[in-house]
Amino acid sequence: MEILILFGVFTLLMLIGTPIAFCLGVASFATVLYMGLPPLVIFQRLNSGMSVFSLLAIPFFIYAGDLMVRGGIAQKIIAFAASLVGHIRGGLGQVNIVTATLFGGISGSAVAEAAAVGGVMIPQMKQRGYGADYAVNITSMAALIALMLPPSHNMIIYSISAGGKISIADLFTAGVIPGLLYAAALMVTAYFVARSRGYPTEPFPGFAKVGQYFLISIPGLLLIGIIFGGVRSGVFTATESSCIAVLYALAVTAFVYRRMTWNDFVHATFGAVRTTAMVLLIIGMAAAFSWLMAFLRVPASLIAWMNTISDNPIIILLLINVLMLVLGTFMDMGPTIIICTPIFLPVAVAYGIDPVHFGVIMILNFGIGLNTPPVGAVQFVACAVGKISVWEAMRSIWPFYAAGLVVLGLVTYIPALSLWLPSVFK
Numbered sequence: 075m076e077i078l079i080l081f082g083v084f085t086l087l088m089l090i091g092t093p094i095a096f097c098l099g100v101a102s103f104a105t106v107l108y109m110g111l112p113p114l115v116i117f118q119r120l121n122s123g124m125s126v127f128s129l130l131a132i133p134f135f136i137y138a139g140d141l142m143v144r145g146g147i148a149q150k151i152i153a154f155a156a157s158l159v160g161h162i163r164g165g166l167g168q169v170n171i172v173t174a175t176l177f178g179g180i181s182g183s184a185v186a187e188a189a190a191v192g193g194v195m196i197p198q199m200k201q202r203g204y205g206a207d208y209a210v211n212i213t214s215m216a217a218l219i220a221l222m223l224p225p226s227h228n229m230i231i232y233s234i235s236a237g238g239k240i241s242i243a244d245l246f247t248a249g250v251i252p253g254l255l256y257a258a259a260l261m262v263t264a265y266f267v268a269r270s271r272g273y274p275t276e277p278f279p280g281f282a283k284v285g286q287y288f289l290i291s292i293p294g295l296l297l298i299g300i301i302f303g304g305v306r307s308g309v310f311t312a313t314e315s316s317c318i319a320v321l322y323a324l325a326v327t328a329f330v331y332r333r334m335t336w337n338d339f340v341h342a343t344f345g346a347v348r349t350t351a352m353v354l355l356i357i358g359m360a361a362a363f364s365w366l367m368a369f370l371r372v373p374a375s376l377i378a379w380m381n382t383i384s385d386n387p388i389i390i391l392l393l394i395n396v397l398m399l400v401l402g403t404f405m406d407m408g409p410t411i412i413i414c415t416p417i418f419l420p421v422a423v424a425y426g427i428d429p430v431h432f433g434v435i436m437i438l439n440f441g442i443g444l445n446t447p448p449v450g451a452v453q454f455v456a457c458a459v460g461k462i463s464v465w466e467a468m469r470s471i472w473p474f475y476a477a478g479l480v481v482l483g484l485v486t487y488i489p490a491l492s493l494w495l496p497s498v499f500k
Contacts, residue, residue, distance in 0.1 A: 207460075248493065431489045
């Protein structure tokens with residue numbers, strides 16, 4: 075009965091449009107009252123969930139990404155990407171994907187990437203005769219690359235949701251090959267869709283221009299090496315690297331590119347504060363919700379139920395993927411990771427799946443959910459920039475969905491794609 079109250083209240087509140095943090099908190103509070111436990115337990119768990127030092131990395135990485143967007147670094151990266159791949163069929167679409175890959179290693183946020191890259195690329199693509207749906211779909215699907223590459227905020231959330239026992243450095247490293255594989259799959263898909271629609275290519279500017287654009291973009295691209303190299307080598311932690319990223323972003327945008335104004339700085343600061351408040355409230359409420367799930371032995375019950383279906387890890391992974399894909403269409407990514415990690419991770423470990431490998435599966439899976447109505451935050455941003463409805467975009471997004479699902483299948487059933495690179499750094 076306690077489990078029914080916990081999930082029933084949560085589902086009911088979510089269906090009537092209650093903010094996710096309050097869904098989690100009220101459901102936990104109602105369950106504790108029914109069980110006869112002191113309500114103070116909820117507040118204790120909320121406080122312990124927010125009082126995690128490594129959580130500081132999330133707002134600082136968000137802050138650094140926002141500073142770089144407002145400071146003109148996105149435009150420099152777009153120019154470099156255009157010189158590299160603009161001559162391939164569907165040129166601006168290819169530029170969009172490569173830019174997302176490079177910028178994803180700076181922002182770590184799919185929504186920020188869709189806004190920053192889409193704000194520049196979608197209007198250009200529409201002016202050059204590309205369909206608005208094609209521009210929006212490429213932007214929204216390519217934005218998911220940021221979820222796989224360091225400094226992915228959601229990798230940090232997954233590590234914390236798993237009890238802080240999974241190395242953030244290993245997660246950052248594990249996402250690199252799947253992220254690049256996903257980018258390559260999107261580029262191939264974009265090529266064939268562009269060819270079928272007769273979209274043009276851009277002229278190749280020559281190797282001299284490529285070198286020139288690369289030199290201009292180096293200050294921004296260096297942040298990728300600073301974050302990944304510093305965390306992976308152990309020079310600093312993920313939290314420390316986020317602070318360094320903010321200082322570096324300020325220095326580059328203010329003194330190198332000289333695009334950062336006082337108003338931009340103030341807006342970026344207030345934006346980071348608002349995001350931090352929302353993220354911490356959700357994480358705190360989810361900590362209480364997760365504690366109740368563990369107390370009520372929800373993961374153990376799920377393992378027992380899955381054992382009645384199959385004891386084959388291949389089938390179990392398929393079931394988990396389907397469940398996560400469905401959940402990802404109804405909930406935003408951060409809360410979904412926080413809620414689902416304590417449920418599905420014990421199941422995965424029980425079937426011999428490495429927690430780092432499972433983290434990459436979960437991030438990619440829920441990332442696809444960010445592009446799926448009714449709660450597709452990334453798609454909503456891209457559609458708003460492209461000035462088309464979600465349903466217009468949905469009619470032609472299927473080839474890109476197929477590419478994402480193929481990569482998800484490869485990542486799920488070929489663990490070496492995620493685990494080989496971390497093993498190199500051991």
